[in-house]
Amino acid sequence: MTTRTVKKTTKPATKAAKPFVATETHKGYAERAGLNAKGAVSAKASCNEACQALHKVKAKIGDARNCPLAQAFLAKRFDGKKVAASTKANALAAFRKAVEKGAEYNENASRDAKKKGAKAGGGTIMIAISSGAKAKDAAAKLRAGFNKMKDSGDELAKLAAFLIDALDDAGHPDEAESE
Numbered sequence: 001m002t003t004r005t006v007k008k009t010t011k012p013a014t015k016a017a018k019p020f021v022a023t024e025t026h027k028g029y030a031e032r033a034g035l036n037a038k039g040a041v042s043a044k045a046s047c048n049e050a051c052q053a054l055h056k057v058k059a060k061i062g063d064a065r066n067c068p069l070a071q072a073f074l075a076k077r078f079d080g081k082k083v084a085a086s087t088k089a090n091a092l093a094a095f096r097k098a099v100e101k102g103a104e105y106n107e108n109a110s111r112d113a114k115k116k117g118a119k120a121g122g123g124t125i126m127i128a129i130s131s132g133a134k135a136k137d138a139a140a141k142l143r144a145g146f147n148k149m150k151d152s153g154d155e156l157a158k159l160a161a162f163l164i165d166a167l168d169d170a171g172h173p174d175e176a177e178s179e
Contacts, residue, residue, distance in 0.1 A: 034076030
């Protein structure tokens with residue numbers, strides 16, 4: 001009978017990340033960001049500069065209950081005014097994103113993304129052709145719909161260009177171009 005010895009392997013200990021210690025300078029940046037976050041466009045630039053300064057030192061923004069940077073930001077952002085918890089959470093999330101990811105401070109990021117999405121392919125394009133329409137009229141309506149597709153976004157633009165070329169190849173060129 002043979003006995004086997006089993007070697008225990010241990011992983012080397014990983015270095016724990018040092019917790020971020022907020023100094024008075026860092027708190028000053030957070031206060032400046034909060035103060036300028038509610039201002040005009042020029043003030044937003046100052047807010048973004050403060051966020052970028054915190055981003056460079058790899059600041060971490062924690063919970064508003066125990067993070068001095070979050071507390072300093074919110075104190076200046078809302079000046080002690082009573083606002084809804086969701087409003088504070090939204091502002092803090094925008095501040096956290098700006099500091100930790102280096103993004104621009106924007107409390108309306110989701111709204112702006114929806115607006116951008118609507119321009120870049122949102123909405124409906126309808127092409128209505130009556131059953132008794134002539135080929136010339138149907139081709140004109142199809143071309144108009146395909147041109148709307150081209151304007152709606154990059155993904156649909158390739159398809160629309162192909163379909164417009166197919167109309168041309170089928171003997172239905174654009175009337176404005178043929179004159």
